[in-house]
Each structure stands twice: as structure tokens, then as C-alpha cells.
Amino acid sequence: MLPEELQSIALAVAQVRAVDEVLDAVVRGLAAQPEWALARLWLARPGDLCASCPMRAECPNTSRCLHLVASAGTPRQARKQWTRLDGRFRRFPLGVRKVGRIATTGQGVLLQRLDGDSGWIVDKAWAEREGIRAFAGQPLVFRGEVLGVLAVFSRRELSAREFSWLRTFADHAAVAITNARAFEELARLRERLEQERDYLREEVRDALSFGDIVGRSAPLQRVFQQLEPVAATNASVLILGESGVGKELVARALHERGPRRGRPLIRVNCASIPRELFESEFFGHVKGAFTGALKDRAGRFQLADGGTLFLDEVGEIPLELQGKLLRVLQEGTFERVGEDVTRRVDVRVIAATNRDLPSEVQEGRFRRDLYYRLSVFPIEVPPLRERKEDLPLLAAHFVRQACARLGRPTLTMGAEQLENLQRYDWPGNVRELENVIERAVILSNGAERLRLDLALPETARRSRATPPRPTTPPAPTFVTDAELRRREKENLQAALDAARGRIYGPEGAAARLGLKPTTLASRMKALGIPKP
Numbered sequence: 001m002l003p004e005e006l007q008s009i010a011l012a013v014a015q016v017r018a019v020d021e022v023l024d025a026v027v028r029g030l031a032a033q034p035e036w037a038l039a040r041l042w043l044a045r046p047g048d049l050c051a052s053c054p055m056r057a058e059c060p061n062t063s064r065c066l067h068l069v070a071s072a073g074t075p076r077q078a079r080k081q082w083t084r085l086d087g088r089f090r091r092f093p094l095g096v097r098k099v100g101r102i103a104t105t106g107q108g109v110l111l112q113r114l115d116g117d118s119g120w121i122v123d124k125a126w127a128e129r130e131g132i133r134a135f136a137g138q139p140l141v142f143r144g145e146v147l148g149v150l151a152v153f154s155r156r157e158l159s160a161r162e163f164s165w166l167r168t169f170a171d172h173a174a175v176a177i178t179n180a181r182a183f184e185e186l187a188r189l190r191e192r193l194e195q196e197r198d199y200l201r202e203e204v205r206d207a208l209s210f211g212d213i214v215g216r217s218a219p220l221q222r223v224f225q226q227l228e229p230v231a232a233t234n235a236s237v238l239i240l241g242e243s244g245v246g247k248e249l250v251a252r253a254l255h256e257r258g259p260r261r262g263r264p265l266i267r268v269n270c271a272s273i274p275r276e277l278f279e280s281e282f283f284g285h286v287k288g289a290f291t292g293a294l295k296d297r298a299g300r301f302q303l304a305d306g307g308t309l310f311l312d313e314v315g316e317i318p319l320e321l322q323g324k325l326l327r328v329l330q331e332g333t334f335e336r337v338g339e340d341v342t343r344r345v346d347v348r349v350i351a352a353t354n355r356d357l358p359s360e361v362q363e364g365r366f367r368r369d370l371y372y373r374l375s376v377f378p379i380e381v382p383p384l385r386e387r388k389e390d391l392p393l394l395a396a397h398f399v400r401q402a403c404a405r406l407g408r409p410t411l412t413m414g415a416e417q418l419e420n421l422q423r424y425d426w427p428g429n430v431r432e433l434e435n436v437i438e439r440a441v442i443l444s445n446g447a448e449r450l451r452l453d454l455a456l457p458e459t460a461r462r463s464r465a466t467p468p469r470p471t472t473p474p475a476p477t478f479v480t481d482a483e484l485r486r487r488e489k490e491n492l493q494a495a496l497d498a499a500r501g502r503i504y505g506p507e508g509a510a511a512r513l514g515l516k517p518t519t520l521a522s523r524m525k526a527l528g529i530p531k532p
């Protein structure tokens with residue numbers, strides 16, 4: 001065989017990406033050479049057929065052996081097929097006989113003048129029938145590891161040069177097999193990720209579809225009426241309302257009912273981003289752009305490309321970044337921190353705030369042009385106290401949810417308990433109701449009815465009693481900013497202590513405070529409270 005021929009087989013093999021095809025191409029290429037009767041390839045894999053293996057008695061270690069994975073040749077009897085992989089030599093124990101030894105020593109074997117008397121040939125009758133004169137086997141080595149063995153049975157003597165070419169060819173084949181394995185692994189991982197992504201998208205869609213905004217009150221109906229037509233467009237929407245009224249649910253409903261529903265909805269809680277990291281969080285950065293930028297990172301705008309970006313608590317965006325935000329909203333362009341390349345994105349922005357943005361604009365804390373840009377369609381979500389008709393439906397919904405989550409039979413709620421709920425003002429809105437109900441469900445373990453009274457927070461119980469009417473209006477009192485921070489810190493610390501350091505979960509500090517865990521975490525950070 002000429003080296004060029006080996007080269008051209010090696011080249012063809014290198015271009016194949018599926019492992020089975022590589023193996024097949026290797027043995028077919030070799031078996032196509034004149035007088036090379038049979039080419040075979042074994043790869044080291046975990047032992048599998050030990051119970052029926054004819055070489056079991058010789059096998060030193062059943063955990064791994066050589067598996068015949070490709071075979072090709074030209075038998076003298078036309079009815080025979082040498083492509084089959086289920087014959088007698090489909091497995092070789094490592095270190096046993098010539099093929100097994102090539103794998104353990106990493107050394108090739110060349111045997112000439114084989115005849116019926118040779119101790120090397122196991123099936124002597126076969127060798128005689130087929131006129132086999134020589135055998136050459138080489139290990140398939142990649143980065144010092146023997147992957148398997150490549151062997152050729154020839155009807156003529158093999159030269160030392162041919163033997164060494166076969167060695168070079170085996171090295172090429174080992175690289176091609178490793179590459180093809182890597183490609184297959186990548187394709188497999190990619191497919192798995194895609195399946196997971198599709199599954200999660202479905203989950204999110206099911207969990208957060210429009211139907212999950214519970215309530216039928218007139219104020220909520222007005223929100224739905226505003227939501228319907230604007231969802232179908234790409235216009236920016238500004239969702240206004242107190243904390244916990246359900247602004248995020250409205251944002252998700254807008255996305256899910258709009259043209260971008262198959263694309264991602266990326267949420268950014270602007271209140272939880274440290275000031276100095278805003279730009280990188282929004283636009284990304286390149287490696288080394290600042291201390292701690294250890295590798296390139298895409299920003300939220302890029303992640304949301306083709307989809308929607310939900311800027312929660314948009315009033316928290318620092319003034320110095322607002323100009324850059326306006327630019328990406330108007331022109332769809334931005335640059336990563338530390339890079340000159342201008343990138344383009346197509347993102348729909350939905351923003352939400354519980355701040356009074358017009359007065360922020362008045363006081364120079366929020367850019368007027370950005371405010372106008374964001375508030376093309378403002379949607380106001382009313383506080384719970386203005387739509388108490390929704391309480392029974394919401395309460396029942398949260399009871400069902402909490403019972404299902406905690407694996408308990410669904411509890412019922414009496415008329416008196418509902419009245420109690422109606423009497424309270426719900427400053428923390430729907431989120432507070434959700435937390436109160438969850439606590440009540442936990443405390444009602446074993447009962448048929450919800451023990452709501454026990455679960456209502458101190459403030460709720462107080463609000464039921466009519467406060468004594470003061471004779472003179474109390475003088476307005478206030479505390480300094482430092483004092484306010486001190487008190488807030490104490491309050492958070494007390495909740496953390498009560499929750500034995502846990503932030504998350506129904507009994508965690510965030511639930512006790514009526515805050516989202518992420519909000520609590522960012523406040524703890526801002527106030528210098530170490531993570532428990």
C-alpha cells in the first residue's frame with residue numbers, strides 16, 4: 001500500500017462526524033487494499049457479555065474488554081460476510097492473545113509467514129482456507145490512552161514500511177474517533193438542552209398564562225381591557241402599582257399574549273443590582289473590562305434578543321445609565337463594557353415601578369425623555385384594598401396552591417374568616433395575602449378548616465379593632481435617615497433570627513417580612529447584614 005493511499009483514507013475519515021461512520025470508513029478503506037483480506041477494529045469498553053464469552057476463563061478483569069466495533073473484508077466464499085460484529089472474536093479480554101496484548105502493551109504486532117502451524121492463529125482452518133499470510137495490528141492511541149486496536153489480515157507478506165504506515169494511520173484514526181465522539185457528545189448535550197428549554201418554556205407558559213391572574217373585580221377587568229390590545233403590539237408598557245399587586249404577573253401576561261411568546265422573557269430586578277454593575281448587567285462586558293470580569297459575559301439585553309425584557313423596579317436605575325438605556329430603546333444598539341463593537345438587538349421592553357415616576361422626573365432623579373419612552377402605554381394595577389371583591393377568589397386560589405405544594409388535602413374557609421380578610425387593609429397587597437394564607441395552611445396541619453386567626457399578622461389583628469379617636473391630632477414625628485436604616489436593619493435581623501437564618505421557603509425570613517427572597521437579599525447586602 002502506498003502512503004498516499006493511507007493519507008487519502010485518513011483524510012476521508014477525518015471529515016466524518018459520527019463515530020460509527022468513522023469506524024466503518026477506517027476498516028473499509030483498509031480492506032479495499034489489494035490482498036488485505038480482513039480489517040478489524042476493537043474499542044475498549046466496559047465488559048458486557050461476560051456470562052457467554054468464550055474467553056472468560058482467560059479474562060483477568062471483566063470490568064473492561066475490547067469490543068469488535070467495525071469489520072470489513074473480502075472472503076473467498078462469496079456467501080460469507082465479514083462485516084458482521086457478532087462472531088467468535090467480538091470480545092477480547094485486555095492483555096489476552098495478540099489483540100488483547102496490543103491494547104495493554106501499546107505496541108504493534110507484525111506476524112509474517114503465517115501457516116497452519118503458527119501458534120498465533122486461533123482459527124487455523126480459517127487462515128488456511130482464506131490464504132492468510134500475515135497479520136499486522138496497531139494500538140489506537142490518543143493522548144497516551146489506548147482507545148483500542150486496529151488489525152489487518154493479509155494474503156501476502158507485509159513490509160516493515162507498511163507496518164509503520166499502519167501505525168501512522170492508526171494515530172489518525174484515533175484522533176478521528178476522539179473528534180467524532182466529541183461531536184456526538186456535543187450534539188447529545190445540545191439536544192438535551194433544547195428539550196429542557198422547550199419543556200421549561202411550556203412549564204412557564206402553563207404556570208403563568210393569562211388565566212393565572214385571579215380576580216373578577218371591575219378594577220381588574222379594566223386592567224385586562226387595557227392589556228388585551230397592547231399585548232399584540234411591540235410597544236413599551238409601563239406597569240404602575242404598589243408593591244405586591246401583581247405587576248410581574250401582568251408583565252408575563254403581556255409577553256405570553258404577544259407576538260414574542262415563543263421567545264424568552266428576561267426579568268431584571270433593578271433594585272437588586274449594585275450601582276457599579278448596572279451597565280455590565282444590562283449590556284454585558286468583555287474579559288478584563290474591570291476587576292472581577294474573568295470572562296466575556298452577555299448582558300440581559302442580548303439574552304432577551306427577539307423576546308421581551310422586563311425591567312422590574314425601573315425607578316431604581318441610576319441616572320448615569322438612563323441615557324444608555326434610552327439609546328438601546330430608541331436605536332436598538334449598545335456596546336458591552338470594555339468593547340468598542342456596536343451590537344444590535346430587537347427587544348420589547350416592559351417596565352414596572354411602585355414609585356411615583358413623574359415626581360422622580362420633577363426632582364431630576366429620572367430622565368424625562370426615558371420616562372416618555374417607557375410610558376407609551378401605562379397600565380395601573382390597583383391595590384388590593386380597592387378591589388376587595390377579589391379576596392374570596394384569591395384566597396381560595398392561594399389555599400389550593402399552598403395545600404398542593406405542602407401535599408395536604410385542600411382546606412376550606414368559613415364565611416367568618418373571609419370577613420376577617422375583608423376587614424384588613426392589605427398594605428402588602430396580594431403578596432401579603434399569599435403569605436398569610438401559606439402560613440395559615442402550615443399552622444392548620446391536621447385541621448379541616450383553615451386556622452386563619454392564628455396566622456394573621458399582628459398588624460392585621462390590630463386593624464380589626466377600631467382605634468380610639470385621638471382628641472388632638474398627634475404631632476408629626478420623623479426619624480433621621482441613619483435611624484431609619486438602623487431600624488430596618490434591626491427588623492430584618494429579627495426576622496432572620498426568627499427564621500433561624502433561612503431566607504427562602506414558607507417559613508423563611510422573606511416570607512415572614514412579606515418580601516421576595518431576592519429583595520430581602522439585596523436589602524441585606526445594602527445594609528451590610530452578612531448572609532447567614
Ligand SMILES: Nc1ncnc2c1ncn2[C@@H]1O[C@H](COP(=O)(O)OP(=O)(O)OP(=O)(O)O)[C@@H](O)[C@H]1O
Nearest residue numbers: 212213214215242243244245246247248249430431
Ligand atoms: N391577581 C393575582 N392572581 C394570582 N396571584 C397573584 C395575583 N396578583 C399577585 N399575585 C401573586 O402575588 C405575588 C406578588 O405578585 P407580583 O410579584 O407580580 O407583584 P409586583 O407588583 O410585581 O411586586 P413588586 O413591586 O414587589 O415586584 C406573586 O406570587 C403573584 O403570583
